[in-house]
Amino acid sequence: MTMAARVPQHALTLDGAALDRLMPMHLWLDGQGIITSVGPTLRKLLPEGGGLGQVVSTVFALRRPGGPATLAQLRARGRSRLHLALNSDPTLVLxxxxxxxLGDGLLVNLSFGIWVTEAVRRYGLTVADFAATDLTVEMLYLVEAKSAVMDELRSLNLRLHGAKAAAEEQALSDTLxxxxxxxxxxxRLQSLLQNGxxxxxxxxxLDYFKQVNDSFGHAAGDAVLRRVATILGEETRATDLVARVGGDEFVLVFPDLADSARLAQIGHRIIxxxxxxxxxxxxSCRISASIGxxxxxxxxxxLIETLHADADEALYQSKRGGRGRLTMHGADAARHGATP
Structure with missing residues (x-):
């Protein structure tokens, strides 16, 4: 003779503190749909009073199925998923x-689902607001860890970008x-030619620069070069390029400036x-400058090579003509007033 196993049925009684610990997001309704208990975490989301003593439909809207959150509808959804929105914050769906x-009441246990990180941010929730057994706690730790890692990666990326920019700047700059x-x-010259x-x-x-080094030492020569760099920067535009290409040799590029008289004026002012x-x-260190x-x-x-060669030839014409002079390449140099 066989007998079917029987599972004993016991009424479970919990005090309010125990219920709050086990289900901090619970909602307890009586037989008339009046809210009689709200979990401590859920209370943080609700207006002052937590909705206690109010009909559930005045505090929550039933999203699935749609319509007012009546007790009958909640009962009909028993043991299946509910989607409730706060009337005070409709964007947050629980x-x-x-x-x-017993007594025709209803106990609803709610969670944030995918809204948890937004709820934590919006309502200032912490790990203490979740049940110790809630997997949300582990997820929050993962989110926090991910956030920390992403912040560190962003910081590292900024540092790497800054280091790269500094390295590129150093690679294109004269250190002195x-x-x-x-x-x-x-x-720059390649870019200008490619763009037409x-x-x-x-x-x-620089003229007489060797005498400065010989008379006062290389420290004096370095000081002179830095002063020359300052003057060249002051006499050119922000869009111009001033480069040091040798010990006392400089090249200046003037984009969109092809007027010989204007360029000669700049050159004379530099001299x-x-x-x-x-x-x-x-x-007192004394130098002068010859320009081509x-x-x-x-x-x-x-072509870059041709431009350099012709400007260099004009420079040495200035040297041969007595230094401290400016010469423009081309047969029209004298007509343009480029040679003083």
């Missing part, structure tokens, strides 16, 4: 299950004067400023 209780170097010069942009090119060489004595530790220049518009097909 998930849950309803369980009928802070001017552009030969690499930066060639890149007109420009003026000026080669500048006038560089003949002024430069003080180094009480010693050319323009991209002088060539039907301008």
């Amino acid at each position: 998930r849950g299950l309803a369980q009928p209780t 004067t802070g001017l552009r170097n030969r690499r930066a010069l060639e890149l 942009q007109n420009f003026g090119l000026m080669h500048l060489d 006038e400023r560089l003949v002024e004595p430069i003080d180094f530790e009480g010693q 220049m050319t323009f991209s518009t002088l060539y039907s097909q301008p």
Whole structure:
């Protein structure tokens, strides 16, 4: 003879504190649909009073199925998923299950579902607001860890970007004067030619610089070079390029400036400023500058090598003509007033 196993049925009684610990998001309704108990975490989401003593439909809207959250509808959804929205915050939708209780009441256990991170942010929730057995706690730890990792990755990316920018800047700069170097010069000239942009090119060489080094030492020579860099920066536009390409050799590029008279005016002003004595530790260092220049518009097909060669030849004409002078390449140099 066999007998079917019988499962004993016991009424379980919980005090309010125990219920709050087990289900901090619970909602307890009596037989008339009046809210009689609200979990401590759920209370943080509701207006003052937590909805106690109110009909459930005045506090919550039933999203699935739609319509007012009446007791009958909640009972009908028992043991299946509920979607409840707060009337005070309709954008926050809670998930849950309803369980009928003695006395025709209803116990609803709610959770945030995918809204948990937004709820934590919006209502300032912490781990203490969730049941210890709730997997949401582990998820929050993962979210926090991910956030920390992402913050660190963003910080690392910014540092790497900054280091890359600094390295690129260093690779294109002259360490002594802070001017552009030969690499930066060639890149700019290539860009101007590729874009078909007109420009003026000026080669500048310091006169008597060797005497400064011989008389006062290399520290004085370095100070003079830095002063020359400052003057060249002051006499050119922000869009112009000034490069140091050798010990006392400089190249200046003037985008969109193909007017020989205008460029000659700039060159003469630079020469006038560089003949002024430069003080180094009480010693007066004297130099001058010789300049040769050319323009991209002088060539039907301008090439970097040709432009450099012609500007360099004009520079040495200035040297041979007595130094401290400016010479423009081309047969029209005298007509344009480029040679003083």
